[in-house]
Amino acid sequence: MTAVIIHVKNTFWRGFRDGLPFILVVVPFGTLFGVAATEAGMDILQVMSFSILVIAGAAQFSALTLLIEDAPMIIILLTSLAVNLRMAMYSAALVPHFGKLHTGMKLLISYFLVDQSYALGIREYEEQPEQPVENKVAYFFGVMLIMTPFWYFSTYIGAVLGAAIPDAFSLDFAVPICFIALIAPMLRTIPHIITAVVSVIAALALAWIPYSLGLIIAALLAVMAGAYAELKLGRKK
């Protein structure tokens, strides 16, 4: 029994260490979200609630952008939640590993299911599929216990800073820059690049459509273009 506990502990700390480099990704996004949201007029309670309840940088930036554009609520929710749809794939991929856990644990894991914990977790579980589920859970929480406090705290720092930085620093540009930093690594394959290009062209061409509906149409066109390109080209680099 003691041996098992030590083993679980080791797995936890391995997750913790593997999560460390991602601090460099999480902190700039958290800070910039805090800055951008405060600049846009949110108070600190709203900014922090956003980061704590949603923990999804790209979707938070999407919602913020559309709030600033004064899009209707339903459009803001649809668009921003679409950005998070990828997490349904993560959820499905973790079923073979966590499907048998009790509900409370699955609820907790779901709250912490973000890009980083998924990416590191699934790599770990595919390399060592035979390890007991306790270890898989320990690894997952090891990753998140290093990442989440940095996410909360950097959002807070950003929110405090945002209130103090003068307009001359063009911080409105923090949002596009953050998105670029998020999107660029996603452009791994030719179908991904085609999707992005169609999205940009269609969104600009359809920008005249009211209520930000043009964006939703552009996104649908881009998704179809990407899926079609994959069908024709395969998932080429």
Added chain:
Amino acid sequence: MIMDPNKIWPIIIGMAIGTFFIRYSFLGLLGDRTLPEWFLRHLRYVGVAVLPGLIAPLILWPAATGGTPDLARIMATIAAVSIGIWKKSVIGAVVLGFGTLYLVQYLNG
């Protein structure tokens, strides 16, 4: 600026619930169900389909300049996209993007 602050809380709560359900979907509700391949093929591109279209107008027609295209912002975008694709570096893209923005703004007076 956010025009209608009354929208903020409903959006935060709506996104918190919606995002949680997406995360919990298969793990807690649907279980070991396989999705059709055509659906997965579309799902893979949703993120890349939404985000570039969302920011393209912000870059080309920024509110800070009243909607006129701004050389500094376009240069900054090119710099950030290049370094982001080339080095896959978040900090690189943010630093070089803002660096270029400030440099071009400074050179333009």
